[in-house]
Amino acid sequence: MNYQFDNTANIDFTFNAEGEIEFRHEGILYRSVGQATFDNSPNNNYSTYSAPLVNPNSEYPEDTVGRIEWDIINFDCEDESDACDWDKFDIYF
Numbered sequence: 001m002n003y004q005f006d007n008t009a010n011i012d013f014t015f016n017a018e019g020e021i022e023f024r025h026e027g028i029l030y031r032s033v034g035q036a037t038f039d040n041s042p043n044n045n046y047s048t049y050s051a052p053l054v055n056p057n058s059e060y061p062e063d064t065v066g067r068i069e070w071d072i073i074n075f076d077c078e079d080e081s082d083a084c085d086w087d088k089f090d091i092y093f
Helices: none
Strands: 003-005 021-024 028-032 035-037 048-054 066-071 091-092
Touching: 028 066
Parallel strands: none
Antiparallel strands: 003 091, 021 028, 028 048, 035 048, 048 066, 066 091
């Protein structure tokens, strides 16, 4: 997956009641799935929180088409809600 854009792009991002992010890009609806989880995979150069990204209107709406990543800004926090600035994220397709 390659970096596409971040939260400062000229795209309207919304958060639904479950805390998932929704947006349209080139006319296609995308949505994050579930809560973000800690990602310390070898594919990352650093630790992040991430959530899969799907196209809920596709023929296979459960298939992951990308991901959203949040940089960890507070590694010593006791509550994961303080680990990241949840309003700043990067989108990868």
